[in-house]
Amino acid sequence: MSKSDHPRPRRRRPLLKLAGAFVLLALIGYFAVQYESTNGGGGAPHCTAAMRTSPTLVDMTPEQAGNAATIAAVGVAKGLPDRAVTIALATAMQESGLRNLPHGDRDSLGLFQQRPSMGWGTEQQIMDPVYSAGIFYERLVAVKGYSRLPLTEAAQQVQLSGFPQAYAKHEPDATVLTAAFAGDGELTCGGPAPTAPGDPEKVRAELTRIFAKDKLHSAPAQPRRTPVAGQEVKEAEVTFVEKQDGGASAARGSKAMAGWAVANSRGMGIVRVSYGPDGWVAGEAKGKWQQKGGKGGKSRSGDPYAAEHDEVRIFVAR
Structure with missing residues (x-):
């Protein structure tokens, strides 16, 4: 085998890879420019909640953001403090991931996984985010001193969950959401x-x-x-x-x-x-x-x- 049999392909391969990389980058840049011009840089539909006093950002789908906004708005409309809104949001984040689920454990439904058989309302009522948030707040304010209780305890007295400590991990994000919808925070929603x-x-x-x-x-x-x-x-x-x-x-x-x-x-x-x-x-x-x-x-x-x-x-x- 002569010395010239294989060197050329070895030298060409990096050049081909480099050329391919340039083409790929050019395509990416082109589509990015096109997307930016048609979408205003919004990208896929999404929402982000932020507050000035925390570096935490909470990213949500439009469905989750809409449900979070409704939960917060119902609490604000009732004249309830931020603490009540934070408890409600953390509860819904744990129970449904801020999705209005048509199913759950046994007959549990909706944002808060409320059960018709336990007196929370009809299936139709529970699947209405305004109603489900409203009845959650009604039962929350009936808990004596709820605003001074740890979030897990306040939520548990309303929900009677089998995993009461699970609510705690959502408190930081729920606090940011409360600020974005009712306090010193901001909600951004991008997309077409x-x-x-x-x-x-x-x-x-x-x-x-x-x-x-x-x-x-x-x-x-x-x-x-x-x-x-x-x-x-x-x-x-x-x-x-x-x-x-x-x-x-x-x-x-x-x-x-x-x-x-x-x-x-x-x-x-x-x-x-x-x-x-x-x-x-x-x-x-x-x-x-x-x-x-x-x-x-x-x-x-x-x-x-x-x-x-x-x-x-x-x-x-x-």
Whole structure:
């Protein structure tokens, strides 16, 4: 065998690998650019909760985020403290992974795995996240001194679980979720913007069901399209306004409502939410809140999506 029989393939192989790597990187870069341009960098649908005083980030699917938002909103609407919301969220995280399960141990169902045979309600009621969260809170507040108890003990007195210590591991994440929906935290939800039209009346009805009209918010009877500075927003709008002199309680309700709208955006066809200094736009800024649509430095007359200080403006795809 001559010396020239095999050296050439050995030399070519690294060159071929290198060329293949360049092609692969180019393809990755191309699709990344395309994805960024069409999705606003949102990637696959997902939500992340964060709070300023903790490095912990809680990642969720849109389904989990929507259910977490409903649990938090129901607690806030009832005027319950953050501790109650944290206990409820940790319980649902353990029982169902924040999924509205149509099955469970024996006849257990829903977010909290409540049992019709144990007096929690009918199957239809338990599978309604607003109802199931509401009855959980009712039984929680009946526990004397629940807010001072360890989370595992408070949750166990409501749930009567066979594994009461399992709730403890969810307390840090539940605390972050509580802050994101009702306190000093933030929820971001990325992914493509909804393409199918939503139903503004359904959004209005669901939020009115959670936030009774005689409590934190009032809502117009019909969604509205608002012309501002000669412009007209193309989406159908549902606006909720904090009650005058509602103070911190009303502001907390608005925070929970805005978080609910973002978390449920995919299922409800919500494309924009304006609240406080910022706004959230589906499919943009990787799901982060930005100074676009909020009052943040822009006057209402200059931005057709800007919100007043006491408003939560929700825009639904048409």
